[in-house]
Amino acid sequence: MKxxxxxxxxxxxxxxxxxxxxxxxxxxxxxNKGYYQEVIRLTDKSSFIQxxxxxxxxxxxxxxxxxxxKNLEQSTLSLLNVGKESPFYLKSRFFAGYNQTFLGxxxxxxxxxxxxxxxxxPNLSLVNFELSGIDILQGxxxxxxxxxxxxxxxxxxxxxxVAALGQINQELETHRSKSPLLAxxxxxxxxxxxxxxxxxxxxxxxxxxxxxxxxxxTWENYRKQGIGNAKTIFFGSIFAANYVSNIYGSVISVRVIxxxxxxxxxxxxxxxxxxxxxxxxxx
Amino acid sequence: MSxxxxxxKGDSLYASGQYFDASxxxxxxxxxxxSQASQYYYKYKKALCYKKLKEFERATDELQSxxxxxxxxxxxxxxxxEQSLCFYLNGEPAKALWKIDEYFHQRVDxxxxxxxxxxxxxxxxENLQWEEAKECFMSLIKMQNFAPEKxxxxxxxxxxxxxxxxxxxxxxxxxxxxxxxxxxxxxxxxxxxxxxxxxxxLINASIxxxxxDQALNGYYITGYLAGLGFFNKTxxxxxxxxxxxxxxxxxxxxxxFNSEINIAIRTNFRFD
Numbered sequence: 001m002k003x004x005x006x007x008x009x010x011x012x013x014x015x016x017x018x019x020x021x022x023x024x025x026x027x028x029x030x031x032n033k034g035y036y037q038e039v040i041r042l043t044d045k046s047s048f049i050q051x052x053x054x055x056x057x058x059x060x061x062x063x064x065x066x067x068x069x070k071n072l073e074q075s076t077l078s079l080l081n082v083g084k085e086s087p088f089y090l091k092s093r094f095f096a097g098y099n100q101t102f103l104g105x106x107x108x109x110x111x112x113x114x115x116x117x118x119x120x121x122p123n124l125s126l127v128n129f130e131l132s133g134i135d136i137l138q139g140x141x142x143x144x145x146x147x148x149x150x151x152x153x154x155x156x157x158x159x160x161x162v163a164a165l166g167q168i169n170q171e172l173e174t175h176r177s178k179s180p181l182l183a184x185x186x187x188x189x190x191x192x193x194x195x196x197x198x199x200x201x202x203x204x205x206x207x208x209x210x211x212x213x214x215x216x217x218t219w220e221n222y223r224k225q226g227i228g229n230a231k232t233i234f235f236g237s238i239f240a241a242n243y244v245s246n247i248y249g250s251v252i253s254v255r256v257i258x259x260x261x262x263x264x265x266x267x268x269x270x271x272x273x274x275x276x277x278x279x280x281x282x283x
Numbered sequence: 284m285s286x287x288x289x290x291x292k293g294d295s296l297y298a299s300g301q302y303f304d305a306s307x308x309x310x311x312x313x314x315x316x317x318s319q320a321s322q323y324y325y326k327y328k329k330a331l332c333y334k335k336l337k338e339f340e341r342a343t344d345e346l347q348s349x350x351x352x353x354x355x356x357x358x359x360x361x362x363x364x365e366q367s368l369c370f371y372l373n374g375e376p377a378k379a380l381w382k383i384d385e386y387f388h389q390r391v392d393x394x395x396x397x398x399x400x401x402x403x404x405x406x407x408x409e410n411l412q413w414e415e416a417k418e419c420f421m422s423l424i425k426m427q428n429f430a431p432e433k434x435x436x437x438x439x440x441x442x443x444x445x446x447x448x449x450x451x452x453x454x455x456x457x458x459x460x461x462x463x464x465x466x467x468x469x470x471x472x473x474x475x476x477x478x479x480x481x482x483x484x485l486i487n488a489s490i491x492x493x494x495x496d497q498a499l500n501g502y503y504i505t506g507y508l509a510g511l512g513f514f515n516k517t518x519x520x521x522x523x524x525x526x527x528x529x530x531x532x533x534x535x536x537x538x539x540f541n542s543e544i545n546i547a548i549r550t551n552f553r554f555d
Contacts, residue, residue: 022315029314086374088298222503235509 024054025039026062032038034189037063055085070101080112090116090123091217091281097130098277104272106134122155124277129158133165137266141173157279161272179255187250192245194250199257207246214239286315290325297332304334320358323349327362334365339373354389360398367402397426401548404534405541411453416443420544427552442545444540451536459529463522470525474534482523490514 027242030039063078076099082092093116100109113131118124128150135144148169149163187194192208195201203275218239221232293308300517305552309329316322326345333342351359370379383399383406400423405417414448443449452470462471468484471477471490494510 026311030310035310038310039304041303213512216504217509220502224502231308231505235505253477 014101015277024057027058031061034068036065036068040069054067054083056083057088060086060088060092067095067099072103076103076138082226093124094130094277094281098273101130101134101137101273103138106138110134121152122157122280125150125152125158126280127154129165129276130273132169133269135167135183136165136172136269139172143168144169158276161275164272168265168272172265176259177279178254181250183250183254184247186219187247191246194247195253198250198253200253203253207249211239214242286312288314293325293328297328297335300335302332302335308311323351323362327358327365330362330369331366334369334372334431337372339369343473344372359390360386360395364395364402365400367406371402372408376409379403379406380410397423398428398554401552401554404544404548408544409537409540413445413450417441420445423548423552433551437551444544444547446486451533451540453533453536454529456526456529457504458459459525463525467518467521470522471528474525474528476528478529479524483517486517487514487521490517526529 003282021158027039027042030036030042030155039061045056059078059081062147063075063082066072066075066078076096079092079096079099082088086092093112097109097112100112102274104149110131111136113127116123116127118127128147132144135141135147147167148162149186153156153159183194183198185194186197187207188209191211192204192206195207198204214235217233218236221229221235225232227233290313291310293305295306296302296305306329309325309332312325313329316325326349330342332346333339333345336505341510343366346362346369348357349362350358351362351495353359363382367379367382367386370382376534379402383403387396400419402421404416404419407419420441421438424434424441427434427437429437457471459474461470462473463483466484467483467487468480471480471483473480490510494506494514517526524529
């Protein structure tokens with residue numbers, strides 16, 4: 001008779017455990033089918049968060065759902081809650097680090113990756129690789145080179161990206177920025193030439209044609225009606241505004257071109273940092 | 284939670300208007316279902332949730348994943364109906380008609396024919412297939428078993444609606460553009476925007492007059508560059524705008540025409 005309460009307790013615990021397992025499998029099924037909003041709605045419910053023993057997996061799935069929906073801040077928060085014992089720990093840490101790198105929070109990203117205290121390959125190489133990417137993004141070319149040298153060349157899955165990152169690092173190190181001042185001076189001498197110097201040939205030619213056009217109209221009116229005529233003043237003002245704005249535009253063009261170059265390289269680095277993470281954890 | 288309890292939960296969420304939560308419950312039921320029949324049933328219910336959420340593409344995707352080997356399956360008709368309706372609501376009348384035709388090809392009976400008719404009718408109107416639409420409407424009246432006077436009255440309504448004069452006057456986009464090409468502003472007027480057409484004409488005429496005046500007074504550069512250069516922009520823009528206005532007008536006409544039909548069906552027809 002004494003065994004009956006014990007049996008009931010064990011049965012209840014087993015039933016509860018099965019139910020939790022079912023819920024977790026359901027969440028996994030939702031993630032696999034790409035129903036990320038649904039995963040977030042389900043895991044938002046307090047009953048889910050308070051489940052014992054399944055929190056790590058739930059945090060991982062929740063973080064992954066946020067990551068897939070490009071909500072990287074929330075994704076990081078959930079992924080960092082995945083405990084060391086979980087089979088998802090490494091993946092969660094690496095992706096949390098990547099999220100922070102993507103968001104430009106380099107100090108946080110570095111700290112997340114360093115806190116893992118990796119000693120074994122190939123994960124150690126992956127940490128070094130990710131850290132080298134952060135160094136390049138921060139403009140520490142030399143440190144990035146050293147970090148890349150620490151990546152084990154025997155880790156085949158990462159070799160290609162190491163070479164690509166090394167090349168980007170070298171390109172950025174040797175890159176010479178164009179001068180906004182020179183672009184402005186060039187445009188002052190010959191309208192549009194500053195934009196051509198900056199690399200925007202089409203825009204430069206268009207500016208040149210517009211300036212010459214307004215210049216010719218002003219000259220024609222000036223020649224026939226003199227400086228005091230309303231039409232001369234009107235077209236002359238348009239010409240002057242166009243001339244000055246073209247100089248300003250050339251200065252801005254150099255900045256835009258430089259930003260475009262840096263953005264392109266920035267995206268290339270993030271892309272290269274992402275490939276090994278996919279290769280390592282999504283097989 | 285048992286399947287029954289989960290279904291009850293899904294249904295109650297649906298009934299209380301929490302369609303997204305209901306869709307999750309139905310997905311859970313799909314996940315836990317062992318038979319294909321019950322999976323299809325819950326997929327159908329999940330699609331209804333998406334329809335309520337106005338996510339018509341997701342609804343059609345959900346319904347499209349079902350395959351029925353037996354056309355007499357009671358769910359087959361409902362799935363085909365919802366699929367065609369969601370295609371229509373998603374602005375894809377051709378796909379909706381294709382789905383209805385596919386259904387009729389596999390199974391023809393008077394009851395289901397009648398259920399599909401309103402959607403078919405609206406889709407045919409959207410596709411400007413007036414003759415087929417009129418025929419469809421007439422068949423629908425015949426199926427309603429109205430009293431002879433009511434039937435005659437309804438037929439008269441349909442004949443009036445599909446009379447050449449009452450049909451929406453669909454504007455040709457090409458014609459609107461060509462009109463503006465030859466006479467700036469006329470394309471806008473043809474598309475139903477007379478005021479905009481007049482303004483467009485005045486702008487173009489003023490610039491052209493300025494250009495001609497300058498050239499006649501010996502200001503060739505000013506006339507050519509400031510006049511014609513600017514005129515080129517307003518002239519080309521006017522042509523483009525005419526096409527856009529004609530297309531907008533056509534959409535508006537079809538929507539109005541279909542809403543008239545919708546009212547006629549809702550007030551006079553029964554689909555029990």
